Amino acid sequence: MKIALALALTGALLTLDVGAADQGWDGKKLYRYTNEHGVQVLDDMVPPRYVAGGYEVMTPSGRVLEVVEPELSGKQLAEKERREAREEADLQLLKRYNSVADIESARKRKLAIVQQDMAILRSNISSLSRQIESEESVAARTQRNGGAVSPELLERIENLRKEVAVVSERLSLREKEALTINSEYDEAASRYQEIAGK
Incomplete structure (x- = not known):
């Protein structure tokens, strides 16, 4: 009984932690991509020239919502x-x-x-x-x-x-x-x- 209660509390706390990180999230998304200098950039949009290189869609708190893989070159494809x-x-x-x-x-x-x-x-x-x-x-x-x-x-x-x-x-x-x-x-x-x- 004590073990079950402890597990339930741990699960609730974990859920609160994830939720707390995104509390007040208004749906705004940020995009992380790598520019031509190899530097990771966090921006509210991905410039078209970087889309093919792949990017991540994130919340302002840093939670990754989606990963878009880089496009393959002709040879790779x-x-x-x-x-x-x-x-x-x-x-x-x-x-x-x-x-x-x-x-x-x-x-x-x-x-x-x-x-x-x-x-x-x-x-x-x-x-x-x-x-x-x-x-x-x-x-x-x-x-x-x-x-x-x-x-x-x-x-x-x-x-x-x-x-x-x-x-x-x-x-x-x-x-x-x-x-x-x-x-x-x-x-x-x-x-x-x-x-x-x-």
Whole structure:
């Protein structure tokens, strides 16, 4: 009981002390900032040229009401944004995977889809190439026999070649995608080991 009463009295006295320091405070605020000579200045306003350097808002008795941090320079801001982006990426990585084995498993699944597409595209190129050979063989036979190759046949051959070019381009994109996937998952596994080991 005595301890509880003593604690209550101490709390009341502390409250009175804080209140006493600001008794009669009419809401006037002072600002403390550092000028170009490195000297702290207490004033009723912060000149615009010092705002970027940060300042404190205070009562006349010296109680700090608010601290306004200095603005970051372009380089500092870029570094802060880079650090925050890295922290967010790390957080997402830890949420997505429970281990490096999970990362490797995800890599295999993603690569399997791309490799399946690549196999289909290679098969299509092979099939189209056989069709071109067949049509060219017909055209060559016609010419050997002294005949003129029909424009329709020449057009078919040209269309098949264009199709091979389109499919080859798609295959090339998928091959690049496979390299990108491997690179991304290598980086994810490496980063996971770094942050999980901390």
